């Protein structure tokens with residue numbers, strides 16, 4: 001029976017990583033929010049890796065936190081191991097990565113959602129979007145109930161017409177044994193969205209009792225854990241070890257002998273998978289000259305024997321999976337608890353979205369997460385908070401929040417997906433950010449917390465603490481520039497001990513910091529007036545002084561970038577009427593409707609010559 005079940009400012013469809021951030025943002029901004037999930041056991045579920053962060057992804061988590069999101073706090077509270085990756089390289093690519101206790105992660109996020117004011121959580125399958133006059137006005141669910149709304153954020157992950165593949169075995173299904181969303185795809189198509197099929201895979205979960213860790217290499221967490229959230233002071237936990245092992249020729253032989261039973265090879269899987277997290281059979285085929293691949297044993301929590309086998313994602317038949325896993329040292333007697341599988345699902349083309357993640361055609365309808373053709377929990381959470389903030393700002397008739405490529409990895413992510421129609425699931429990587437020396441994980445708060453405060457997600461108390469930190473950094477950088485180290489015997493003795501050239505004349509400490517042998521901590525003896533400062537302030541001071549030259553170069557590049565970004569393009573411009581523009585460029589520009597010349601220049605298929613034509617056109621029609 002159809003009936004009206006209530007009215008909300010915002011309905012968020014899907015309570016995964018995108019949906020939780022979106023709903024928390026709208027509710028915390030005071031909007032009555034309904035959060036729907038097919039199954040409440042799927043709230044913040046991690047259907048794959050039990051980890052948050054990693055290269056490029058750790059940056060996203062820090063940025064979500066700096067804006068006032070939950071993901072960073074949630075992983076800080078539920079991690080079982082943490083490592084800062086890439087510490088051998090420069091600070092631009094340092095990335096935090098933590099193993100989560102999967103269930104604890106879910107339960108904590110669910111509790112936060114349940115206890116947030118203005119937020120209602122409900123198990124319901126959304127089946128239909130109700131659109132009137134190109135505006136979202138409601139959502140119908142499978143029981144026949146209709147909820148009316150002003151705005152809606154669709155965060156349905158990998159559930160839309162989900163199909164599971166495990167060799168010859170194929171069936172309709174959602175991730176991790178959930179059931180799929182069977183109807184919403186049709187409603188999206190009716191509303192004019194073009195859908196595409198993507199796929200992703202996951203490895204088996206195995207029983208820890210059947211693994212021989214003595215044949216593997218132990219992977220310990222960091223001795224001192226760096227938290228993800230700028231609000232977490234310290235994390236003191238007993239960390240759980242992970243283990244590293246490798247495939248070998250026997251593993252590869254079994255894979256090669258059974259490729260004809262892989263749905264990837266038989267062509268049954270039509271969805272395109274992520275290039276950067278391939279299945280083991282894809283790795284063996286693509287990198288045929290490699291005789292081994294690494295794999296990590298990652299415990300899924302403190303109170304379970306389930307172990308995630310990172311690197312062994314597969315959609316080969318179950319009997320083949322078991323046989324090939326058993327060729328690996330330490331896994332000779334492995335028992336499976338959940339088999340590996342691939343999942344294929346519907347997603348939209350994010351080129352149909354504005355930079356706010358609102359649909360270009362349907363007012364008030366936003367999209368975030370894997371539905372936008374991305375992969376990864378962190379990418380989903382990042383889009384979720386942006387869509388949530390913008391849905392709330394739209395309701396308040398306020399300026400939208402758009403982060404650009406020079407401000408945040410989140411800006412890079414959204415700019416990439418709305419401008420270039422990705423042909424495979426999009427994954428964040430540090431190499432995608434052109435200003436990565438400015439977009440470090442350590443300074444995400446300096447970049448974004450003022451924005452989080454402005455939109456209402458950062459409390460006054462947190463903002464004041466942030467301002468104190470910012471002032472302390474600036475003061476210390478200035479002070480270090482003013483302290484001169486004399487060419488005295490005692491100072492030079494210290495410098496010699498540090499393995500660096502002695503001084504012939506005085507040098508500011510800030511200048512000395514640029515030497516590779518020198519850091520903030522080891523110059524304390526040269527700096528008797530140094531104030532006692534928190535570690536996060538010292539770290540920032542060191543980076544700002546050490547990389548000053550590179551940072552100012554990048555700031556100059558950003559100024560150039562901003563010039564093109566500030567050249568606005570009027571809405572609804574008919575590109576086909578612009579003389580000199582190539583047909584392909586006009587078509588792409590018409591489809592994307594970029595907001596600025598800068599955005600236009602990043603659309604694939606639009607050349608620098610097209611941009612020059614467009615630039616001249618805009619100059620000639622200024623003020624019209």
Ligand SMILES: Cc1cc2nc3c(=O)[nH]c(=O)nc-3n(C[C@H](O)[C@H](O)[C@H](O)COP(=O)(O)OP(=O)(O)OC[C@H]3O[C@@H](n4cnc5c(N)ncnc54)[C@H](O)[C@@H]3O)c2cc1C
Pocket residue numbers: 013014015016017018019036037038039042043044045046047048049124125126127155156157158159160175176181182184200201202341342343368369370371374375376377378380381
């Ligand atoms: C097999 C597999 C392997 C993966 N591998 C990894 C990995 O290793 N690492 C990684 O970072 N990412 C991985 N991913 C991707 C990761 O799960 C997603 O990127 C991330 O969870 C996406 O978040 P999301 O919020 O977009 O969607 P999800 O987390 O999938 O959440 C979707 C939510 O939408 C709800 N929902 C869906 N349809 C409806 C509807 N019609 N009505 C109501 N509610 C609905 C669901 O109940 C769920 O709550 C994998 C995913 C799968 C399934």
